[in-house]
Amino acid sequence: MKLTIFGATGGTGASLVGQALAAGHQVTAVVRDPARLAVPAALAAPGGLAAPGGLAAPGGLAAPGGLAAPGGLDIPGALTVPARGQFLVVTADVMQPAAITAAVASADAVLSALGPHGTGRTTVLRDSARAIIEAMHEAGASRLLTISGSIVADEGEGPFMRYLLKPAARRTFLRHVCADLRGAEDEVRASQLDWTIIRPPRLTGGAAAGTYRTAIDSNLPRGLTISRADLAACMLALLDDADTIGRHVAIAR
Ligand SMILES: NC(=O)c1ccc[n+]([C@@H]2O[C@H](COP(=O)([O-])OP(=O)(O)OC[C@H]3O[C@@H](n4cnc5c(N)ncnc54)[C@H](OP(=O)(O)O)[C@@H]3O)[C@@H](O)[C@H]2O)c1
Numbered sequence: 085m086k087l088t089i090f091g092a093t094g095g096t097g098a099s100l101v102g103q104a105l106a107a108g109h110q111v112t113a114v115v116r117d118p119a120r121l122a123v124p125a126a127l128a129a130p131g132g133l134a135a136p137g138g139l140a141a142p143g144g145l146a147a148p149g150g151l152a153a154p155g156g157l158d159i160p161g162a163l164t165v166p167a168r169g170q171f172l173v174v175t176a177d178v179m180q181p182a183a184i185t186a187a188v189a190s191a192d193a194v195l196s197a198l199g200p201h202g203t204g205r206t207t208v209l210r211d212s213a214r215a216i217i218e219a220m221h222e223a224g225a226s227r228l229l230t231i232s233g234s235i236v237a238d239e240g241e242g243p244f245m246r247y248l249l250k251p252a253a254r255r256t257f258l259r260h261v262c263a264d265l266r267g268a269e270d271e272v273r274a275s276q277l278d279w280t281i282i283r284p285p286r287l288t289g290g291a292a293a294g295t296y297r298t299a300i301d302s303n304l305p306r307g308l309t310i311s312r313a314d315l316a317a318c319m320l321a322l323l324d325d326a327d328t329i330g331r332h333v334a335i336a337r
Pocket residue numbers: 090091092093094095096097116117120178197198199200201208231232233234284285286287288312
C-alpha cells in the first residue's frame with residue numbers, strides 16, 4: 085500500500101516507517117527536520133545507508149529543492165531514496181494543509197504518530213489533526229489512522245484507574261496533553277474520513293513482543309503499557325481492517 089506517515093522522527097513513527105518498509109509498503113514520511121529521521125533498519129541493507137545529519141542512499145541523495153519520485157510524486161523540497169524507490173521523505177510544516185496536500189494525495193492510508201514533547205500546554209495534536217484532515221479532503225484521501233491515548237477514556241477500566249488514578253492524572257500532570265488528545269479526537273471523529281483512533285497506555289521502548297491485546301471502543305483492563313514497536317505493528321495490521329473504521333481501538337500488553 086502507499087502510506088503517508090506523520091511523526092516519523094518520533095519513537096512510534098520511526099517504528100512505523102521501518103515496519104512498513106519491511107512489509108513492502110511504499111512510504112512517504114512527512115517531517116519538519118529530516119536530520120532527525122533515523123534511517124530505518126529496513127533500509128540499512130546491502131549498499132548501506134549512512135546518515136550523518138540526514139539521509140544518504142546508495143545512489144546518492146536526490147537533490148533537495150524538488151524532484152519527482154519513482155511513483156511520479158513531485159513535491160518541492162522532497163528527498164527520496166532512489167535505490168529502493170519506496171521511501172520518500174518530505175520536509176513540510178504539518179500545520180499547513182497546503183504544504184502537505186501533495187504528500188497525502190495518492191496515499192491508501194495516512195498514519196499520524198505526531199505528539200507533543202513534554203506535558204506542558206500544547207495544541208500540536210489538535211492542530212495537526214485539523215491540518216491533515218483538511219489536506220486529505222483536498223487530496224481525496226480517505227483512510228486515516230491516528231494515535232490518541234487511553235488516558236482520554238474510562239470505559240473498560242477497573243475502579244482504581246477509573247475513579248482514582250486517571251482522574252488524578254487528568255487533573256494534574258496530564259491535563260494539557262489530555263485536553264489536546266481529546267481535541268484531536270474530536271477533529272478526527274468529525275472528519276467524515278475513514279478514521280481509526282488508536283488509544284495506547286504508557287509507551288515503552290524496545291522490541292516488539294509480537295503479541296498484544298486490543299479492544300474496540302473500550303480500554304483494556306490492566307492495560308498499563310505497550311511498546312512503540314507493538315503499537316506500530318498494530319496500526320499496520322489495522323490498515324485495511326474495515327471493522328475498525330469509525331472506531332477507537334485500545335491496545336495494551
Ligand atoms: N509517551 C507515552 O507514554 C504516550 C502514551 C499514550 C499515547 N501517546 C501518544 O503516542 C504518540 C506517539 O508517541 P511517541 O512517544 O512515539 O512520540 P514522540 O517520540 O514524542 O514523537 C513525536 C513526533 O511528533 C513530532 N512533532 C511534535 N511537535 C511537532 C510540531 N509542532 N510540528 C511537527 N511535528 C511535531 C515530532 O517531530 P520532531 O522530531 O520534529 O520534534 C515527532 O516526530 C503521540 O501522539 C503521543 O501523544 C504517548
